[in-house]
Amino acid sequence: MWKEFKEFAMRGNVIDLAIGVVIGGAFGKIVTSLVNDMIMPLVGMLLGRVEFSNLFINLSATDHKTIAEANTAGHATLNYGLFINAILDFLIIAFSVFFVIRQLNKLRKQKEEPKKEEAKTKECPFCISRIPVAATRCPACTSQLVKAEEGA
Incomplete structure (x- = not known):
């Protein structure tokens, strides 16, 4: 005890x-x-x-x-x-x-409150899958992202 x-x-x-x-x-x-x-x-x-x-x-x-x-x-x-x-x-x-x-x-x-960090991924405008921010081509649908974003 x-x-x-x-x-x-x-x-x-x-x-x-x-x-x-x-x-x-x-x-x-x-x-x-x-x-x-x-x-x-x-x-x-x-x-x-x-x-x-x-x-x-x-x-x-x-x-x-x-x-x-x-x-x-x-x-x-x-x-x-x-x-x-x-x-x-x-x-x-x-x-x-x-x-x-x-x-x-x-x-x-x-x-x-977590500090807001910069996004590490973005959404592909063609197939809506998550891809790295620095990607120039979507690994899922193989669309070229640089040209698509420039035209948008």
């Missing part, structure tokens, strides 16, 4: 997946920081100095000024500001992944 597990764990796709998860986690932290530290303060400033990370609805009868204060007191809150931040995190990550996949698909499509 250990040998099977080792073979499974050492396959290329499992290692690639592990690397993807680690990089994805790091990328998620960068995006979260971007949203929390760069975008939301600007949006909050534009909306009249609102700090989204501290927007909440207090579900207790006691008045609290911050989420931390309500949490310390053990009171329930609906943290819609944090939810807005999470939505922005998701949208930025989703757009980034979309952009990367789009670029990879473009590169893959370029690799898959």
Whole structure:
């Protein structure tokens, strides 16, 4: 069983997946920081100095000024500001992944499309068989091709 597990764990796709998860986690932290530290303060400033990370609805009868204060007191809150931040995190990550996949698909499509090569054969105008481009006489019907093409 250990040998099977080792073979499974050492396959290329499992290692690639592990690397993807680690990089994805790091990328998620960068995006979260971007949203929390760069975008939301600007949006909050534009909306009249609102700090989204501290927007909440207090579900207790006691008045609290911050989420931390309500949490310390053990009171329930609906943290819609944090939810807005999470939505922005998701949208930025989703757009980034979309952009990367789009670029990879473009590169893959370029690799898959064979380059058009010059035709190596042509069609005999008399018998419609395939013959080499450089041929001056058709091997199937023995027609002279140079004269036929000049007259056409």
